[in-house]
Amino acid sequence: MSTTAQPKRNTWQREAVRAALAEARGFVSAQQLHQRLRDGGSTIGLATVYRGLAGLAESGEADSLQSPDGENLFRSCSTQGHHHHLICRSCGETRELEARVVEEWAQRVGAEHGFTDMEHVVDLFGICANCRASRGAAGA
Amino acid sequence: MSTTAQPKRNTWQREAVRAALAEARGFVSAQQLHQRLRDGGSTIGLATVYRGLAGLAESGEADSLQSPDGENLFRSCSTQGHHHHLICRSCGETRELEARVVEEWAQRVGAEHGFTDMEHVVDLFGICANCRASRGAAGA
DNA sequence: CCGTTTGTTGCGAACGATTCTCATGAGTAA
DNA sequence: TTACTCATGAGAATCGTTCGCAACAAACGG
Numbered sequence: 001m002s003t004t005a006q007p008k009r010n011t012w013q014r015e016a017v018r019a020a021l022a023e024a025r026g027f028v029s030a031q032q033l034h035q036r037l038r039d040g041g042s043t044i045g046l047a048t049v050y051r052g053l054a055g056l057a058e059s060g061e062a063d064s065l066q067s068p069d070g071e072n073l074f075r076s077c078s079t080q081g082h083h084h085h086l087i088c089r090s091c092g093e094t095r096e097l098e099a100r101v102v103e104e105w106a107q108r109v110g111a112e113h114g115f116t117d118m119e120h121v122v123d124l125f126g127i128c129a130n131c132r133a134s135r136g137a138a139g140a
Numbered sequence: 141m142s143t144t145a146q147p148k149r150n151t152w153q154r155e156a157v158r159a160a161l162a163e164a165r166g167f168v169s170a171q172q173l174h175q176r177l178r179d180g181g182s183t184i185g186l187a188t189v190y191r192g193l194a195g196l197a198e199s200g201e202a203d204s205l206q207s208p209d210g211e212n213l214f215r216s217c218s219t220q221g222h223h224h225h226l227i228c229r230s231c232g233e234t235r236e237l238e239a240r241v242v243e244e245w246a247q248r249v250g251a252e253h254g255f256t257d258m259e260h261v262v263d264l265f266g267i268c269a270n271c272r273a274s275r276g277a278a279g280a
Numbered sequence: 281c282c283g284t285t286t287g288t289t290g291c292g293a294a295c296g297a298t299t300c301t302c303a304t305g306a307g308t309a310a
Numbered sequence: 311t312t313a314c315t316c317a318t319g320a321g322a323a324t325c326g327t328t329c330g331c332a333a334c335a336a337a338c339g340g
Contacts, residue, residue: 114269129254
């Protein structure tokens with residue numbers, strides 16, 4: 001049911017959100033994106049950014065995760081379908097990962113416990129080589 | 141500095157939060173916990189529940205994660221140290237997992253990309269056997 | 281046991297992110 | 311072009327969480 005896409009209209013706002021998201025290198029929050037668009041001269045509304053982002057996330061064009069602060073972060077996704085992320089805690093650099101091992105592990109563990117319809121959240125955070133080199137060792 | 145615990149006082153409120161959390165089977169939100177305590181006749185304040193939970197989470201006695209709604213959920217943690225969770229999307233039943241495979245994978249992937257100081261977020265969601273039996277197949 | 285000291289509590293206000301409302305504006309089809 | 315709808319945008323409304331502050335009570339010394 002409802003696998004068919006609803007009739008969405010083509011608006012410059014939707015495109016602007018998509019573009020701005022693609023432009024952003026790491027994960028960005030809706031508010032950040034809205035700010036950037038505004039800074040870029042756009043008159044787009046905050047609510048529209050939220051709506052656009054939600055749409056992109058739903059259609060798989062964007063990926064969303066929650067920051068530790070409880071904010072929703074989005075990122076333009078090149079890899080369609082399921083994948084995970086490796087994110088630099090320092091510079092925000094993000095890489096998409098495939099994780100066959102983890103997929104299988106998740107399935108197996110789920111099955112062992114009698115769980116079905118498994119989903120999982122797997123994200124890796126670390127300090128990338130660049131940041132490590134330029135910062136040496138900076139504490140928390 | 142400040143690795144040493146701050147001088148915390150022993151109050152019945154703190155104990156009440158701890159007890160209520162231990163009582164709860166799955167993950168609970170601060171608000172839920174507060175409600176239960178109130179229902180139980182306690183006059184504890186909401187802010188205190190928040191403070192108590194934050195304290196428990198920090199000391200490792202409780203584990204916290206964010207619900208898809210952006211709420212902070214807490215759970216009393218028996219397993220000290222690092223571990224993951226398998227959570228039933230339907231009834232909230234939660235099991236603590238060890239995930240050697242995943243730990244190793246995370247380290248390896250991080251290393252391959254030149255990342256250090258790896259951390260990761262890994263949580264599994266599914267429908268447990270019980271719920272599956274009693275609900276058959278309920279769509280989204 | 282009593283007074284002092286100072287971290288805790290609890291209330292309500294403040295805050296911040298997200299969603300909703302609704303009148304207006306712009307795609308789309310005829 | 312005209313009509314029909316859905317999308318937009320501004321601000322209000324929501325909801326979870328944190329803050330500020332005065333009263334309180336746990337730990338301590340005498």
